[in-house]
Amino acid sequence: MKVLAAMSGGVDSAVAAARAVEAGHDVVGVHLALSRMPGTLRTGSRGCCTLEDSNDAWRACDKLGIPYYVWDFSDRFAEDVVQDFVDEYEAGRTPNPCMRCNEKIKFAALLEKALALGFDAVCTGHYAKVLRDTEGNPELHRAADWAKDQSYVLGVLTREQLDHCMFPLAETPSKAEVRAEAAARGLTVANKPDSYDICFIPDGDTRGWLAERIDMKPGEIVDQDGNQLGEHGGAQAFTVGQRKGLRLGRPAADGKPRFVLEIRPKDNKVIVGPEALLSVDELRGIRISWAGVPIPEIITGEEFDCMVQVRAHGDPVDAKARMERSEGSDVLVVQLPEGMRGVAPGQTMVVYQGTRVLGQATIDKARSTSWDSSKVS
Amino acid sequence: MMNNSAVYLDHAATTDLNPAALSAMTEQFSQTGNPSSLHGAGRRANRVVDEARTAIAKVAGAHPTELIFTSGGTESDNLALKGLFWNRTEKNPLARSILVAGIEHHAVLDTVSWLEAHEDATVLWMPVDADGVLDLQAAKELIEEHHERIALGTIMWANNEVGAIQPVVAFTKLAAKYGIPVHSDAVQAFDSVPTNFATSGLATMAVSAHKIGGPVGIGALFVRRDVVLMPVQHGGGHERKLRSGTLNAVAAAGFAAAATAVHGTLVAESARLSELREYAVQNITRLVPDAVLNGPRDEDNAGLRLPGNLHFTFPECEGDSLLFLLDMVGIASSTGSACTAGVPQPSHVLVAMGRDARSARSVQRFTLGHRTTHEDVDILLEALPDAYQRAKKAGMAADESSIHTAGTGFTR
Numbered sequence: 001m002k003v004l005a006a007m008s009g010g011v012d013s014a015v016a017a018a019r020a021v022e023a024g025h026d027v028v029g030v031h032l033a034l035s036r037m038p039g040t041l042r043t044g045s046r047g048c049c050t051l052e053d054s055n056d057a058w059r060a061c062d063k064l065g066i067p068y069y070v071w072d073f074s075d076r077f078a079e080d081v082v083q084d085f086v087d088e089y090e091a092g093r094t095p096n097p098c099m100r101c102n103e104k105i106k107f108a109a110l111l112e113k114a115l116a117l118g119f120d121a122v123c124t125g126h127y128a129k130v131l132r133d134t135e136g137n138p139e140l141h142r143a144a145d146w147a148k149d150q151s152y153v154l155g156v157l158t159r160e161q162l163d164h165c166m167f168p169l170a171e172t173p174s175k176a177e178v179r180a181e182a183a184a185r186g187l188t189v190a191n192k193p194d195s196y197d198i199c200f201i202p203d204g205d206t207r208g209w210l211a212e213r214i215d216m217k218p219g220e221i222v223d224q225d226g227n228q229l230g231e232h233g234g235a236q237a238f239t240v241g242q243r244k245g246l247r248l249g250r251p252a253a254d255g256k257p258r259f260v261l262e263i264r265p266k267d268n269k270v271i272v273g274p275e276a277l278l279s280v281d282e283l284r285g286i287r288i289s290w291a292g293v294p295i296p297e298i299i300t301g302e303e304f305d306c307m308v309q310v311r312a313h314g315d316p317v318d319a320k321a322r323m324e325r326s327e328g329s330d331v332l333v334v335q336l337p338e339g340m341r342g343v344a345p346g347q348t349m350v351v352y353q354g355t356r357v358l359g360q361a362t363i364d365k366a367r368s369t370s371w372d373s374s375k376v377s
Numbered sequence: 378m379m380n381n382s383a384v385y386l387d388h389a390a391t392t393d394l395n396p397a398a399l400s401a402m403t404e405q406f407s408q409t410g411n412p413s414s415l416h417g418a419g420r421r422a423n424r425v426v427d428e429a430r431t432a433i434a435k436v437a438g439a440h441p442t443e444l445i446f447t448s449g450g451t452e453s454d455n456l457a458l459k460g461l462f463w464n465r466t467e468k469n470p471l472a473r474s475i476l477v478a479g480i481e482h483h484a485v486l487d488t489v490s491w492l493e494a495h496e497d498a499t500v501l502w503m504p505v506d507a508d509g510v511l512d513l514q515a516a517k518e519l520i521e522e523h524h525e526r527i528a529l530g531t532i533m534w535a536n537n538e539v540g541a542i543q544p545v546v547a548f549t550k551l552a553a554k555y556g557i558p559v560h561s562d563a564v565q566a567f568d569s570v571p572t573n574f575a576t577s578g579l580a581t582m583a584v585s586a587h588k589i590g591g592p593v594g595i596g597a598l599f600v601r602r603d604v605v606l607m608p609v610q611h612g613g614g615h616e617r618k619l620r621s622g623t624l625n626a627v628a629a630a631g632f633a634a635a636a637t638a639v640h641g642t643l644v645a646e647s648a649r650l651s652e653l654r655e656y657a658v659q660n661i662t663r664l665v666p667d668a669v670l671n672g673p674r675d676e677d678n679a680g681l682r683l684p685g686n687l688h689f690t691f692p693e694c695e696g697d698s699l700l701f702l703l704d705m706v707g708i709a710s711s712t713g714s715a716c717t718a719g720v721p722q723p724s725h726v727l728v729a730m731g732r733d734a735r736s737a738r739s740v741q742r743f744t745l746g747h748r749t750t751h752e753d754v755d756i757l758l759e760a761l762p763d764a765y766q767r768a769k770k771a772g773m774a775a776d777e778s779s780i781h782t783a784g785t786g787f788t789r
Contacts (some may be wrong), residue, residue: 072697111780112771113774117702139445353525360783
């Protein structure tokens, strides 16, 4: 196969490319330039598309004896990932920009260009598996190493996208093995630190970064009964489940910490309350996609057992899901018998059956039977 | 996959070492001696440098004392622009404007920007026409209106992207009327078209060795004998105190050998390359009707365009897609300019020529050199139509992907 290896400059993508080469594929390395200011230097372990990353990716390709190019997707990234991130926060939701990048950049803009230029697949260093059913349809599964598993951030991929994905790290028992393999192959990135946080916020200060881009105004912080407790500098800077930075002078009546329960950008209000009220029992998801051929219940609208995960490194929770079809838009309704904590609108819920990713939806509403937030005015 | 380019069409980026340069340098590499030393070994090294200086000056139509060895074109441009600016403003603090055109190489543009940001320089932008040639009338008007506050002017001899040869002599005449010194970046033009420093009217002229088959890492700045520059680099006082640093006798010998060898065949080579270029232009426009030649056509090699330069806009495709596809079949080309991280940027030259930023991304440059054959051009002609169709299908990076996802209305 002709394979395009997306090279971030990190150890995972370098080893993935090496394995693709070793498997006999015709591999070309491509580094994505996503920043509007390419060629800047890396600070700490953060940042992306820096000069070092580009050089590291080039060196890895040189070592592997494969061609290397830098392709510019900075315009699309700015619109589909960065602006989307700002818009979502502005609307009081909590987005996952890495998922959006996978959905729109790596496995859409890049994949489309790759296919047009004659490639059969895009290879990345993600820890996830693509398996085929008896009819050859792709299925997305968790990686062998659950600790490193990244199937969550790939949960947004569709059948069309999965058909052209290659994840050579799928069966790797651990990250340590990837580093050892990189060292054995003479790849200089073997000991490069993992990258964390959001690549386009180099100093990691998401709140400060948002404040420069969103027009925030002071507003009220109220409790679960609507009583005013204090003021905030802008509702959009808060996230559901957040405990720190509320700056409420008075302690709660029970002396226990308070958490953000809900953000209402329209009223510029932040609702806080005890930990117990963070638990939700029902999620309603929109912007749905299925990772491969949907299971029959999705078509029939019957309820089905599944596991739901709402963040990249969160634990999956038992759930019952059902497609609710209404005029114009479908909603994925998920019941959580044991409840789930700290769920924010805007987050992606990925639906699993065993190791298989069925699909995903963006959480539009999270409901709690113990507390009806609509009563807070 | 192919890693080395069988068909090398990027001679404007660099070209291979001329055999005469290789042999001259091989001879010098084993020799010891600092050209500034006073003993026999030093005198021997100094003779090598002196002979090189004389030979290169002769090729450039300059006096040997006018040649300052530098590390290359970029350093020469920096020394000329900063040196002229500082000298002029020292004499007249009010003369802080620099006449410059948007088609200049980054070595000039970024130096001028630096002077603007740090030395209170102001820029007077001189327009170019749709072919990338300096608008002399506009330049004249700018000079007449602002001559009292103009420190210097700069105009490249030939553009590195679209190959347009500039009216250097006519421009220096306009500037001379008001005593304005003019610098020229002649890196692409030197030893490709006649560049006579003595008759150019220029104050300074920058050239580089590796563009003509000399080694990388050496170049020269020609400085007219009556022109005073303030040095950028200080030290032992080498090169008329304009450029301190131990002289590189080995590289100077290589530079001189290449310059002399290339100069000897300049007329015949210019005719051969322009004929090959014309053959390519006719066939590229026939095989890819959408392709648009940028820069002056110059069918008869009348000195309007660098003889080996081909530069096209291939509409609605990314230059880097085309470069990739050609590279895959062993053809080396260029998209024009890339930043240090290797990211292709829209061509500032095309933007200066009035094209929009989007189409300025859809360009490809092919530069022919001494070893380019008819067969090389035929290989390009065979590969290009299919590569263009594919690159066009791959689309423009700024456009939204046609792959449907959850966000764009995903359907099962």
